Amino acid sequence: MLSTLPWLGPALMLIVGVVLYPAYELVRASLSHYSITGLRLGDAGATNYTNLLQHPELPTVLANTAVWVLGVVALTIVISLALAQFLSKEFLGRRAVRWAVIVPWATSLVITSRLFTLIYDYYHGILNTLLMDLHVTSHPIDFLGDDRWTMPSMIAVGVFASIPFSAYVILAGLNSIPHDVFEAARIDGAGAWKTYRSITLPLLRPALVVALVLNIIYVFNSFPVIWTLNDRNPGFAHDTTITFMYKLAFKSAERDVGQAAAAGVFNVLLILVAVLVYLRTVKWQEADN
Numbered sequence: 001m002l003s004t005l006p007w008l009g010p011a012l013m014l015i016v017g018v019v020l021y022p023a024y025e026l027v028r029a030s031l032s033h034y035s036i037t038g039l040r041l042g043d044a045g046a047t048n049y050t051n052l053l054q055h056p057e058l059p060t061v062l063a064n065t066a067v068w069v070l071g072v073v074a075l076t077i078v079i080s081l082a083l084a085q086f087l088s089k090e091f092l093g094r095r096a097v098r099w100a101v102i103v104p105w106a107t108s109l110v111i112t113s114r115l116f117t118l119i120y121d122y123y124h125g126i127l128n129t130l131l132m133d134l135h136v137t138s139h140p141i142d143f144l145g146d147d148r149w150t151m152p153s154m155i156a157v158g159v160f161a162s163i164p165f166s167a168y169v170i171l172a173g174l175n176s177i178p179h180d181v182f183e184a185a186r187i188d189g190a191g192a193w194k195t196y197r198s199i200t201l202p203l204l205r206p207a208l209v210v211a212l213v214l215n216i217i218y219v220f221n222s223f224p225v226i227w228t229l230n231d232r233n234p235g236f237a238h239d240t241t242i243t244f245m246y247k248l249a250f251k252s253a254e255r256d257v258g259q260a261a262a263a264g265v266f267n268v269l270l271i272l273v274a275v276l277v278y279l280r281t282v283k284w285q286e287a288d289n
Helices: 004-029 046-053 059-085 094-106 108-121 127-133 149-176 179-187 192-205 205-220 223-230 241-250 257-288
Strands: 032-034 039-041
Touching: 004 032, 004 257, 032 046, 032 257, 046 094, 046 257, 059 149, 059 205, 059 223, 059 241, 094 223, 108 127, 108 149, 108 192, 149 205, 149 223, 192 205, 205 257, 223 241, 241 257
Parallel strands: none
Antiparallel strands: 032 039
């Protein structure tokens, strides 16, 4: 054991410095009382958690979070599955298309979100101009100011930013499937849909699990997209738990760092529970099969 410490030491130090110590400070802050300027005034016990659970906007924020995560992840996986299937085929210009697909993932989320604020702009946005030119609508749509359109507009940006990673993960899974399996199915008389349902999808399960779990984590923790698109709107009507936590500390009337830290602990537990439930469900399905 001692002989391995020189090799494990840097990694252990990194884990302690980047994961364990910040987690300790987060929990400590959630149990402390702070002034409006961020000065620690003493222990608060469970008061911050009690105030958080009694916050009048918490149900709205939780509902927004569920809609945001489920909407972005579901649409991302479905579109990425179709896109990966397309990119796995031979066609002219496939390399250029693959390069183009990866660009949104390589670009900063803040830059991507800011670009979409220009596209969604009420007065000069490209999208409103296009919709009116095509006579889809007779007047501009306030995509980021109208409550009916704000969340769908943010979900569209989230899907746009999430597709490249998921598509490439699924594409890697498709490329790892032996061609002999498909040839055997074709010889046995299986049609395209039966081959896809009985062979491709089951063999893609490991790649789909990776894409789903990582997307759940990334989308749940996606601060730049929601904040950049929603910063013009007052209150918490379209916030998720991530932006809600930030506003509690720096933007709301409370300016309560301790309550924001309690929300941070709550966020960590929430995403851990969601991922564990999904992984356990997948494990049960595999055991049943």
